[in-house]
Amino acid sequence: MVDEDFPVTLVRAPIVSTERALNNEATPCIAFAYLNGYLRSKGYHCEVIDCIAEGLNRLWPVAEFPGYMCQGLTWDEVIERIPPNSQVIGFSTMFSGEWPIVRMLIRRVRQRFPDALIVAGGEHITAMPEYSMRDCPAIDVCVCGEGEHALYEICEARREGRDFSQISGAAHIDRDGAFLKVEPKRIRDIDELAWPFWPDGYLERFWAAGKSYGVQTARDMPIMASRGCPYQCTFCSNSRMWTTRYILRDIDDLIGEIKSYVARYDITALQFYDLTAITKKRWTMEFCQRLIDEGLDYLKWSLPSGTRSEALDGEVLAMLKRTNCNYLVYAPESGSSDTLEKINKRIDLEKLTGSVIEATRRGIIVRTNLIIGFPYETRNNILKTIRYGLYLAWKGADEVTINIFSPYPGTEIFEELIGRGGVVVNDDYFLALTSLNSDYTLFNPMTCNIYVGARELAIYRLGFMLLNYIIGYIRYPSRIWRTLHNVFFGGGAAATVLEHRLKDARKKAAGGRMGSIR
Ligand code: SF4
Secondary structure, X not given: OOEEXXXXXXXXXXXXXXXXXXXXXXXXXXXXXXXXXXXXXXXXXXXXXXHHHHOXXXXXXXXXXXXEEEXXXXXXXXXXXXXXXXXXXXXXXXXXXXXXXXXXXXXXXXXXXXXXXXXXXXXXXXXXXXXXXXXXXXXXXXXXXXXXXXXXXXXXXXXXXXXXXXXXXXXXXXXXXXEEEOOOOOOOOHHHOOOOOOOOOHHHHHHHOOOOOOOOOOOEEEEOOEEOOOOOOOOOOHHHHHOOOOEEOOHHHHHHHHHHHHHHHOOOEEEEOOOOOOOOHHHHHHHXXXXXXXXXXXXXXXXXXXXXXXXXXXXXXXXXXXXXXXXXXXXXXXXXXXXXXXXXXXXXXXXXXXXXXXXXXXXXXXXXEEEEOOOOOOHHHHHHHHHHHHHHHHOOOOEXXXXXXXXXXXXXXXXXXXXXXXXXXXXXXXXXXXXXXHOXXXXXXXXXXXXXXXXXXXXXXXHHHHXXXXXXXXXXXXXXXXXXXXXXXXXXXXXXXXXXXXXHHHHHHOOOOOXXXX
16 A cells, blocks of 8 residues: 655756766666665655656756766756655765765755655765765765665654664764764565566666667666675775675576566566676576576576676586577776785686686677776786786677776775875865766876876776777677667667767767757
């Protein structure tokens, strides 16, 4: 029974990027779908205002922060859409680089809805709850860590007039100005969670606009098979958000969810949004076998958010290919064993390289992610990573990306940098994270590296990006046809980030779906 008298509204802010941004892909918000499903299963009426979904490809400049753009609904459009009787309004902030902009939106919403309870959650809030609340007093309470149960408890507390002091994962500032936080607890029985709730017409917007997380098909379905990651890389905020508890879903439950999407949407592909989807060989083989047994192996499926390579040996890769897996993203992060040790990335580079080569040999589209510019990384180690990336491109990886290290809150490296004054937290810092993440030109506002300057790192990144594609197209000329087909003639699939961006550019040039508000 859904309670219409206590509506909860969840707001997803626009994508923030620089005016020169290349990398600002819009994807469906699976976190909100989970929150929505959970609150509904507990009897709440939940509305989602997703600025990105409702304003796909609409760009507008942020007057307060020259040089930065938003993609999505404007503040006025968001406020118009929030049901006037909303009792709880929740905001999600995944990326710290978006914080100054999300903060503006929260303040606007507070002015218009002075009596609603304003809740904020997500990776950024989990990493910096006290900072966020003091920087934006419009927030009443933060959700740290996994959101479903904490948000539900907060709604219950609000209905019953209780405070938040007993709710795991809740953080707030009390009347005396003291910051109070109850440590979050992981949800252990994830199979008991309600499946994500996708409002009518929501996913269809992304499909119609050709937006996809990875290799695009007609109707790509976001899904998750696990939560958390057992590793503790020092540049990743995973352990702060999720702890190191790694939980895989029950395969029956997962297959049931997939079948429900086949029935409802006639989906064409599954895109796994997991932090680390494949770590266990037995689970992976069983899952693939079930796809075959249930006649679901006609669906394409992919791991676009990066995966470990330990369980991806020849046998598993053969099974992945057999069951129509079409896209894998590996995240070796570095080609230097020194750097890998320093960042605590526990991988066997030789095995990972073998797995990449085997996957490409089997015809799976492969992307690999690398990072340069860690704080203590020498130029020599950076060059090793670049050489390694070129080797992967030569050996057949379809796309090798190099990012410049970003010191994200909630990571071990960030804490260390803060401790010695290597990072000062303010709006310039947050926006520099956005620039690092979205702007691949030679403009690079930040480096934490003590040996190599910001401009030099940007030159390496841009030069590498071009070389990676040149090697790929010269050595594997059939990709030229694939790209031309996908961008100009197919109208459907896009296999790489480059193809996605070229498609966007073509639409923009044709005056198609790209719009701008000024
Ligand atoms: S970088 Fe990947 S493997 Fe490392 S802790 Fe984060 S999610 Fe886990």
